[in-house]
Amino acid sequence: MDERRGEQQGAGSHPPIASAGSTLPPAQQAWSRYVTHRLDCLTCQDIDAGPCGESERLHRVWLGLSNRALDQIADKAN
Numbered sequence: 001m002d003e004r005r006g007e008q009q010g011a012g013s014h015p016p017i018a019s020a021g022s023t024l025p026p027a028q029q030a031w032s033r034y035v036t037h038r039l040d041c042l043t044c045q046d047i048d049a050g051p052c053g054e055s056e057r058l059h060r061v062w063l064g065l066s067n068r069a070l071d072q073i074a075d076k077a078n
C-alpha cells in the first residue's frame, strides 16, 4: 500500500504515460492531469459536494492549452 501512495505522489509531477519514451503535447498532459484528478478526488465524485475548485482550475488550464494549440494549427494552415 505504501508503494502505491508513492507512485500517486510521483504521478503529479510526471504523468505516467509520458514516461514511455514519448512526450505528450501540453494540452494532452493537462487533460491527463484533469482526468486523473477527477478519478481520485472525493469532492468530484460526490455530486452533492458542489463544484471542486481544483477540478475547475485543471479544466481551465486544459481549455487554455487546447485553444492555444488550435490557434497554432490554424496559423499553420493559413
Ligand SMILES: [Zn+2]
Pocket: 037, 038, 041, 042, 043, 044, 052, 053, 054, 055
Ligand atoms: Zn476534485
